[in-house]
Amino acid sequence: MSQDPTQIDVPLASPAVRLTEKTLGALLALVALAWAADAYRMVGMMFLAEQFLAVVLGLALAAVFVRYPFRRDRPRRTLPWYDAVLAALGLATGLYVAWSYPTIIEMFFDLPIDGLICSWILFVLCIEGLRRAVGMPLVVIVLVFTAYALVGHLVPGALQTRQVQINRMILYLGMDTSGLFGLVMLVGVTIVIPFIFFGQLLFNSGGSAFFNDLSLALMGRFRGGAAKISVTASSLFGSISGIVVSNILATGVITIPLMKKAGFSARQAAAIEATASTGGQLMPPVMGAVAFLMADFLQVPYTEIVIAALVPSLLYYVAIFIQADLEAAKLGIKRVPEAQIPRLRTVLRKGWFFVLPFAALVYSLFWLNDAPELAALYACVTVLVLGLVAGYDGERMKPGKIWECVVATGINSLDILMIAAAAGFIMGILQTTGLGFALTLFLVKLGAGSILALLVIAALLCIVLGMGMPTLGVYVLLAVLIAPSLVEVGISPLAAHMFILYLGMMSMITPPVAIAAFFAASLAGAEPMRTGFTAMRFGWTAYIVPFLFVFSPALLLQGGASIATMVAVASAVAGVWIVSAGMIGYFMRPLGPVSRAGFIIGGACLLVPAEIGAWAAWTDFGGLVLSVVVVVFEYMTTRRLRGPEQAASGTRG
Incomplete structure (x- = not known):
């Protein structure tokens, strides 16, 4: 546990x-x-x-x-x-x-x-x-x-x-x-606190142990399984916790030693954990409670935020997962030892019912259209009953633990409430002085009429302003300072707020003040600054994808389930996979400089949104052709090189 x-x-x-x-x-x-x-x-x-x-x-x-x-x-x-x-x-x-x-x-x-x-x-x-x-x-x-x-x-x-x-x-x-x-402040008190209570109950009832064991059972038997366990567990826990450091501590104390023992360096283990834990707050359905605040800012249903977050979070974790897999192949890291892997059937038998609180949460939010705080309470009641009646692996939650959860909920909400107070002061100053409107016009003029230039300026400001700040504070600050200027130039409000959320979150793994990377490095015994740069490489999609969904609403599933949407998503996933292979420098074998450049260029071309201009169709086509060429070349070369090795092995046998 x-x-x-x-x-x-x-x-x-x-x-x-x-x-x-x-x-x-x-x-x-x-x-x-x-x-x-x-x-x-x-x-x-x-x-x-x-x-x-x-x-x-x-x-x-x-x-x-x-x-x-x-x-x-x-x-x-x-x-x-x-x-x-x-x-x-x-x-x-x-x-x-x-x-x-x-x-x-x-x-x-x-x-x-x-x-x-x-x-x-x-x-x-x-x-x-x-x-x-x-x-x-x-x-x-x-x-x-x-x-x-x-x-x-x-x-x-x-x-x-x-x-x-x-x-x-x-x-x-x-x-x-x-x-x-x-x-x-209203969202922080009425919505965030019930979700903190939900996370406390989930942990103390054995739910977090179930999800950790489930990750181990699902991923432990694959190449580089220790890293894949980290990615899976961190995404599950991070969606609820809402606090990057808590996510790292909850999962990293298990996964970082496991990765180091498997063969990953301390720096790589810390970077994978930091990147995966940071992305937990981008994962539906809860998204670290930021989604509820975004829904209130935009005055849209919460379900619209969750649907929009699906594809970007998928791309984020696909990149981490692929890179972890290829890094393991490159280093020759095998699966987790069989003795340490629980049987999936056993894990499910002991704790399958811990899926029910999430089912109650999703049913309440999506089908009953209940308020988020009420949905959180339904989930709390569900996990409370399960913990008291069943527990995980025969360990039921003691009644005294409920009081401990209440106390911990109040204590762990203190930083969020202080951040909410600060955000209230900033929003009040912007409104009473007119500075918010002036800042919006200033940024629009600074972008000189170019949406791309404004996005680059906004991205840099998001990362810089977010450094050293917790998730909720990052989002609120950027929502009142940066998002209005993006909306002013014609970007949809939802895309603008998703943009600032992603780029603001990247301050957690971007040196010189990379809180998540530095904390994970301290657990792993790694050099903090190098860990931060390694984490940036693993989380590279979060620096790029926000630009993509600004120009391509299909990646936010805003166009409905159409052929164009499916093509855009498939092209983005393929592009992420190809670029990730090029960045790691390994596909079916170590890549040479030319093949590596081909992978990166081909994948990058696939990522270019079709909506950005008429020329983008040719970019996508060229990227597809180049990607197919380098993939086929590497596949054929690997088969040709492995042929003599297998023949020699057969002769020796």
Whole structure:
């Protein structure tokens, strides 16, 4: 069974500190889960969503200052008086805002003194809580936007903003639904927290052990099976977890040693795990809960997001899978030893029913059209019953584990809530100053009327802005900064948001700040920077495919199930396969420089979308011809070279 990716205890903290932390975490989770279940309305309690969010934020701030010390590199041993004061202040402010919110909003334009004081307190505490829970990158971005909002009216040119008075801006950020208590916080609390709870229940009921064993049983008998196990397990777990580091820890502690033992270098093992774990958040049906936020941003059904993500995620994992297979062939790495591979029939017999929570989730979302939070609760109930009644391999979940799951859910949502608060501040600043509109026009002019030039600029900005930030924060930041400029030049909103999601996610494996690659490297004992560059090679499709589906809506399945769609998908899969072989330098044997170039050029031509221009049909045809030529050449050459070897082997026999 894999290691718990959501360890919440702080061994060096005193019992009182740990008890306080767990109590706050449990209260946070229970309040959010009760809202998702509509429990308040059922008992006759009616209040605004902003009042509910204020309570959750107050609990989150209190928990952050209890859990995280002032110095992030030092463990929490005791609770200093100043952290106790900050925790109490955060909780008290959240509760006061929840109680007084209707009055504050009614007097909003008169700058009510209590609303202004509470807004300043929440702004400062959220910034410090963000620094402690997540780190400095997003803090710097928020402070830069805040500072620009105050001086932007003095900036000449396209990026000039309207003048705002600081107290009025802070009140707007702290109380308006376009600021702190806006869409991102609402989605984070009502949707993300139930899915975190689902992941906790799945892990503690034995579900994650089942999926790990299933991956081992399915892939262990194939060449380079250890790497394929990593790819399969990480895609399954990552879709639910939503946190790259948790995904690496949950699967990597098993798969990285397995890959190293099979013959992969520490660098290759870490890179494969990092790339596969990063892609888990691009995998339907859950997509690390980012899909639900995207659906709210675009005001489209969640099912449309999932359908659009199918082909791009397929291409991503096809490339990793093929490269892992060819890398294993190149290095002569065989299958996993038989003794370590469970029988598929045995694994299914012990845990087949863990597919039912996902079936309940998909049925609720796609057929009943339930809200995502309600669907998550149905899945939670399903996995809870299965864990208590059956468990995996005869190990049933103990009732006490349910409480641990509740506590862990609250604690593990702290960084997401702090990111949601930061995103609310940024969105509020963009709206109140007009900077969002100015930035959109600036990027469009910078692209000089060329969609391709704008996409390249946007891609670089996505990777740079995403460095050092968790998934949800990456997407929200890019959705408000970059996506509007792409939509402005005629790119469909869905393609624009999928574009920024993919390129933003690549910051996880792109040096110099490749969080996923560096974390996997530490587990594997590999050199971090080289691991990052190797991970970029394995995840190369995520740098290219977003450009493809912008020009070819068929890759997002937007044109329906037509012949053109099937041709586009087949051409893309073939192109990914051919290019991957060229990048590894191995097909049926090691490739020489000419054959390798032929594979890369032929595959790249197959990837060119037909919609990009009339000339693209000739590119596809030329790519197909060149690919067939190099594949047939390598096949015939390999057969010719193996003939004498087999004959010699027969003579010796």
